[in-house]
Amino acid sequence: MRILHLCLACYYVDNYNYQENVLPEINKEDGHEVYILASTETFIENVKLGFVNPGAYVTESGIPVKRLAYKKVINQFVSSKIRKYKGVYKELRKIKPDIIFMHDLCFASVLEVVEYKKQNPDVRLFADTHSAYYNSGTGWLSMNLLHKQYYKYLIQKTIPFLEKYYYIGANEKKFNMEVYKVPETIMEFFPLGGILPEKDKYDYVRKKKREELGLAEEELLLVHTGKLDAFKKTDALLNAFYTVKELNAKLIIIGSIPNERDKILRKLIERDKRVTFLGWKRPDEMMEYLCASDLYCQPGSVSATLQNAICNFLPVLAYPFQAYRDIDCGNFIWVKKQNDIVKAFKDIMNGKISLDKLKKETVRCAENILDYKKLAKRYCK
Known part of the structure; x- marks a missing residue:
């Protein structure tokens, strides 16, 4: 199968052992054709968050990665919260994925994924969430404008088209049900994990x-x-x-x-x-x-x-x-x-x-x- 991982709601760091690094690697090992679309946000010198230039490259294991630029909304800070990207729908049509795994849904271009699903009903959509009260909406404006209004709107528009909405722990489940009003029926525990050595x-x-x-x-x-x-x-x-x-x-x-x-x-x-x-x-x-x-x-x-x-x-x-x-x-x-x-x-x-x-x-x-x-x-x- 052709599997596309979307890392557009947060940073994406090359050569780490984060979930969004490991799952694509395993999918490739299992014989699938794997692609990654990612934001330009990453760790700079393994210490602080920053941005790299948009571009395409291949991981050491042969997975194509394309980092997409934000569409400018006022300035870089606002753009990094709105997260509307250039060329998402074009990439979807080019890759023609069978499965799309979205690592969180808090990005404006998720609506383009929904539109692609409507036009291609056989594609299967999955998403996970790492959002909880301790790491999201920690300020009044962030909670009441970004999360309870904007991100909630995006998630509610996407939920009807998902097969599963995975959460990594009880805190994340609670946050998503209370803030985004995600129905429990579509949610499933999917913890952060690792690769076991022989x-x-x-x-x-x-x-x-x-x-x-x-x-x-x-x-x-x-x-x-x-x-x-x-x-x-x-x-x-x-x-x-x-x-x-x-x-x-x-x-x-x-x-x-x-x-x-x-x-x-x-x-x-x-x-x-x-x-x-x-x-x-x-x-x-x-x-x-x-x-x-x-x-x-x-x-x-x-x-x-x-x-x-x-x-x-x-x-x-x-x-x-x-x-x-x-x-x-x-x-x-x-x-x-x-x-x-x-x-x-x-x-x-x-x-x-x-x-x-x-x-x-x-x-x-x-x-x-x-x-x-x-x-x-x-x-x-």
Whole structure:
């Protein structure tokens, strides 16, 4: 089948392990002809949001990507909220997709997709949503003008033509039902997930990477990732780890440090010989470090890497966000403040928390809930 992914309601970042990167890759591996239409919004230098020029290119795995320009509405800021693009209908007619998967519906050109569906009734439309109260409509104008009026209008115009409207968690379901008035009957849980490694590959990569890191057999490896702003609580994690000096473990940190946090975090990192900051890593490199690790530590804001960690069979220490509770199979250690992290590390050290037992539950969670290869088949039946 010919599958088109529309990444026009938000940014699209090349070579990441976000859902909109991975699902097209799996579709291609499964033998489908895959295309991506994306906005020009992306991460600049893996740190801040910005824009690139419109253009066409091909991913490393051979998927054509075309970044479309906004039609100007007043200025760049307003255009980036309206999200009406040049040439969407032309691209639809050119690609002739059998399936269109829209990664969110909050873009004006979704009405062109609806028109294409009307003219081509056999095409199948799917969409997902990542919108929730914590990341959308956080200001009065944004909520009452953009979301409750404009985006709601676009979504209501599209809903009758969708086969499924996927939500990634309970928060997203609640937001869409309350703000956009999406009927529950069309909604279905479709979590952020990851790709599970084959056992032989996992064992090989884990052994090799742990040897490279100089880890003893009984030594634990903890990993923390992301854009390390204040909301990530990296400082709380480092302080807690430093407090439990007897824990036979190393901590690696992967990601980028904003300028305003650099001095604070560097000082905390450098005082403990067990801690290593590795900087930003490519997705394939990240997976190797996840395979080598024993516990994924994310005591702060929500991270998309968490699901990838679970899919590499890592138990998780995290703040109890609803997004995480939605995928809890008994494989989480819940922490809210620094003292909770200290207690968790002491309990691991004293055997009150068994990472081996948590890992068994993690494997169950990965295989039954988060496997993107299984998730992708739900819209390709």
